[in-house]
Amino acid sequence: MKYGLISDIHGNVEALRAVLSDIKRHRVDSIHCLGDVVGYGADPTACLKLVLENCDTKLLGNHEYAALGLQSCDNFNDAAKTSTEWTQQTLDDDWIAVMSDFAVDRPMDDMYLVHASPFEPSEWHYILSATDAINAFEHLKQRIGFFGHSHIPTILREKPEGLPSIQTGHDFTADPEGRYLVNVGSVGQPRDNDPRASYVVFDSEELDIEFHRVEYDIEAAQHKMSEANLPSTLISRLSAGI
């Protein structure tokens, strides 16, 4: 089976449309969204609609959790807080109800999908260091876990001894005996100094994992955010990919 894996769309419908169009080239069997469809960007409703229409898996991210009012925004920076409040005001009750049905994770045979970490999925722990990765691997029951959250395409491989290896996302074929955690990057707000939208295609028979980048109309997305009076730092970061 061939799976398309997308995450962290963040209300950027221009980036999402570009990714959904590009992903068709790979003739994937299904597309799976790992959460954070909303937050930051100007088109949360349009993004939710496209995700519902195109994705088999719809996972909760911390920004859905915040939009549902299930966690305090106290730990968010000012820009994130402002955009969360804007998103809450923008989404009507029908879309709140749609998000309330998203799952927090999804095991699929030898694959596991989650927004942040297999360790306490609804606590939104980041996997940024080898120590974080050890904890995450301890809670991963499958061979390969796909996640998002940090917006940085990354490959983590468990080592029989010592710390897991951490590599920047690149195309590779997984070792059938190995265990991996793969960050698929962000569709709508990449933070690895490459502003292009990111997604992954996974071939579960060949164990091929491909990282893809897609150009999209960043200026159009920025213009809408500006029209919506969203914070300028969130607007400018899109063209820098930070």
Added chain:
Amino acid sequence: MPEITVKYEDKVIERIVTEKKRISIGRGNDNDIVLENRGVSRRHAMIEFNDNAAVLIDNESLNGTFVNSRKVSEEVLRDQDVITIGKYALVYNTETTHEGADGANFDGTMVLNTKQQKKMLENDKIERQIVEKYGGSVLLGMENADFAEHRLDRDVSTIGKAKFVHVRAKGFWLSGIQAKIVIEGQVFSIYNLGKQGKLKVNGEPTTQCVLKNGDLISVGKSTFKFVESKS
């Protein structure tokens, strides 16, 4: 202006709108609200109005005064609070309602139902012990619940059918996260998040409301009772 609706067995027998700073409640004829019943003390309780607050004070009555099924000695009243004295229910409204009075006749000769009184006192005692044990407000599992008691110790508690929610509920077509209970200061509020009509409080479909002690929360086929701690 504040309004007190006096009910007997769900029938409105009196509706009092007052500008007074203090109203008295009791069996004696000199009270502002006269409840003619042997189970009611001569000077049973009073309500004092201070600026925006109304405070109910029990005058060490023999059978006790209850607010939302909890025995109280002194209690700040909230809108729609139900004060129980004997078999009378006095509903406190912060503003005058526009409903017409039933005008039911009540001859004041009914005898206090002591079984009901005893049961209410027993339940009150048990529930006080539970909130004391947990040191805070709790949900009691009444129907189709996978717990007997659940401490509401988070700022936000989720209720639904998903495995990751704090309070699991059963039922078809329930949303993963059907509802949330939010603590704001000392006040607990419940909000529906999922499909409409799946959250009910005291049998009424609800989108959001402030919870009161004794409220029955139904989510799908599961029912929970809210027991509030007044620390």
